[in-house]
Amino acid sequence: MLQCAEAIVEFQDGLVYKRRIRKRYRIAEIDERIRKERTRAEARIMAEARRHGVPTPIIFDVMDYTLVMEQIEGALAREIMRPQISERIGELTGILHGSGIIHGDLTASNIILSSDDTLYLIDFGLAYFDSSTESRGVDVHVYFQSLAATHASSLPELKEAFVKGYTRTLPEAAEVLTRVADIERRGRYVMRK
Amino acid sequence: MVVILGLEGTAWNLSAALVTEDRVIHEVESPYRPLHGGIHPREAAQHHAAELKRVVSQLIEKAQDARFSICDIDGVAFSQGPGLGPCLRTVATAARALALALNVPLIGVNHCIAHIEIGRWRCGTEDPVVLYVSGANSQVLTYHTGRYRIIGETLDIGIGNALDKFARYVGLKHPGGPKVEELAAQGTRYIHLPYVVKGMDFSFTGLTTAAKDAVDAGNSLADVCYSFQETAFAMLTEVTERAMAYCGKDEMLLAGGVGANRRLQQMLHTMCTDRGARFFVPESKYLKDNGAMIAYLGLLQLRTGQTLPIEDSAVRPNFRPDEVEVKWR
Numbered sequence: 373m374l375q376c377a378e379a380i381v382e383f384q385d386g387l388v389y390k391r392r393i394r395k396r397y398r399i400a401e402i403d404e405r406i407r408k409e410r411t412r413a414e415a416r417i418m419a420e421a422r423r424h425g426v427p428t429p430i431i432f433d434v435m436d437y438t439l440v441m442e443q444i445e446g447a448l449a450r451e452i453m454r455p456q457i458s459e460r461i462g463e464l465t466g467i468l469h470g471s472g473i474i475h476g477d478l479t480a481s482n483i484i485l486s487s488d489d490t491l492y493l494i495d496f497g498l499a500y501f502d503s504s505t506e507s508r509g510v511d512v513h514v515y516f517q518s519l520a521a522t523h524a525s526s527l528p529e530l531k532e533a534f535v536k537g538y539t540r541t542l543p544e545a546a547e548v549l550t551r552v553a554d555i556e557r558r559g560r561y562v563m564r565k
Numbered sequence: 566m567v568v569i570l571g572l573e574g575t576a577w578n579l580s581a582a583l584v585t586e587d588r589v590i591h592e593v594e595s596p597y598r599p600l601h602g603g604i605h606p607r608e609a610a611q612h613h614a615a616e617l618k619r620v621v622s623q624l625i626e627k628a629q630d631a632r633f634s635i636c637d638i639d640g641v642a643f644s645q646g647p648g649l650g651p652c653l654r655t656v657a658t659a660a661r662a663l664a665l666a667l668n669v670p671l672i673g674v675n676h677c678i679a680h681i682e683i684g685r686w687r688c689g690t691e692d693p694v695v696l697y698v699s700g701a702n703s704q705v706l707t708y709h710t711g712r713y714r715i716i717g718e719t720l721d722i723g724i725g726n727a728l729d730k731f732a733r734y735v736g737l738k739h740p741g742g743p744k745v746e747e748l749a750a751q752g753t754r755y756i757h758l759p760y761v762v763k764g765m766d767f768s769f770t771g772l773t774t775a776a777k778d779a780v781d782a783g784n785s786l787a788d789v790c791y792s793f794q795e796t797a798f799a800m801l802t803e804v805t806e807r808a809m810a811y812c813g814k815d816e817m818l819l820a821g822g823v824g825a826n827r828r829l830q831q832m833l834h835t836m837c838t839d840r841g842a843r844f845f846v847p848e849s850k851y852l853k854d855n856g857a858m859i860a861y862l863g864l865l866q867l868r869t870g871q872t873l874p875i876e877d878s879a880v881r882p883n884f885r886p887d888e889v890e891v892k893w894r
Contacts, residue, residue, distance in 0.1 A: 376810070396835050396836075397831075397833070397836045399799075402796060510764065
């Protein structure tokens with residue numbers, strides 16, 4: 373079982389149950405609405421991403437506050453990171469962004485390499501539809517930050533590989549990458565411990 | 566002992582204070598109250614210009630009762646920004662004149678950071694995630710490697726401004742926030758309003774328009790006020806909580822004038838309790854704009870040598886807190 377700020381994730385019989393938890397600080401009307409809307413939105417965005425060619429876990433059921441989905445067996449991208457993997461992540465991110473989707477928490481721990489050598493993006497809990505350069509830039513920046521935290525020594529090669537893949541699948545890649553440099557200077561999103 | 570005179574006048578409140586390391590010696594204020602409508606920048610600046618002499622003289626007089634003389638002042642601090650241009654320029658002129666006349670350093674401080682530092686000083690919190698909510702500003706910040714970093718912020722207007730716009734539309738007098746809070750306490754029925762959190766940012770204009778429409782549609786004003794507060798404050802609390810999880814910090818500080826709202830305090834307190842974190846909020850006189858916070862940050866900056874030559878002391882209406890190098894922490 374895993375618990376984050378918003379949800380509890382449980383694994384059972386090859387399935388993943390992700391249940392959004394109640395927040396006491398907000399009234400029931402808002403709390404229930406937000407949890408329902410986000411559960412449904414997450415399922416919709418994951419299906420949409422898959423339609424565009426970004427592998428995501430298959431959703432089996434959408435309940436009020438719970439998503440039931442396929443459990444992907446494999447290794448976290450973080451654990452097997454190398455330039456070739458980072459390049460494939462760049463390609464997938466380019467396709468995702470080109471489909472109008474922002475992942476919202478694109479770290480190397482939210483990407484799995486399955487046993488049949490497919491890269492899956494997981495945890496779309498903070499994802500949303502948007503095509504702005506700023507949102508895309510933040511996504512890429514968050515990914516670079518996650519690399520900096522775990523693969524500091526090979527960071528330049530991993531970034532370069534990502535850029536290669538990203539540029540191949542997203543026509544506006546250059547504009548986004550310029551913005552990433554801006555975002556780094558602003559230092560807004562650099563605090564993950 | 567170091568004594569700093571601080572001048573605040575970024576918007577509605579003209580306030581001057583004398584502060585030393587361990588206490589606020591005295592504070593005098595003169596709030597601008599528009600006869601109708603909201604804050605008019607030029608009228609507010611004219612109010613500050615007309616009142617500055619009286620406010621500063623009265624401060625010096627009162628300080629003499631506490632056996633401080635004007636000769637004890639070691640520096641003059643002022644709000645360099647962010648704020649309304651005409652107001653900032655008026656108060657900056659007074660600060661430069663005072664610094665020159667007393668022959669002491671001039672210290673330009675960032676208004677947002679002053680809110681944070683006085684909160685840390687009065688509450689004794691070491692390294693909090695800060696929710697800073699006022700008329701013009703709504704930001705979630707925290708300290709990291711030499712700067713206060715903005716983790717999340719409003720994409721359009723500040724929460725106080727949103728409350729004021731709504732209040733004006735329904736005929737409540739400025740400032741509208743406290744009146745909305747009173748009415749909200751009588752509301753019982755939640756009306757669906759847009760809840761807009763995007764990543765770590767939030768937006769209030771859609772909510773404000775929807776709340777106006779809800780009143781026009783014949784809903785009771787109390788119910789709309791209640792729904793407005795519940796929605797907006799839940800958004801702020803959610804992003805604050807996410808920022809705490811993200812940075813791994815277990816202290817939270819509330820800052821800024823809207824922080825006086827009891828319902829907002831209650832929601833943040835509940836959120837902190839549920840995640841085993843500590844919630845801090847200073848007395849309301851240090852939540853709203855005040856001269857003491859400017860003087861206190863001036864004191865910290867004087868220690869680290871962050872003073873301003875007169876020729877570099879132009880005001881900065883869009884001064885962001887993450888532009889300031891924090892040398893005192």
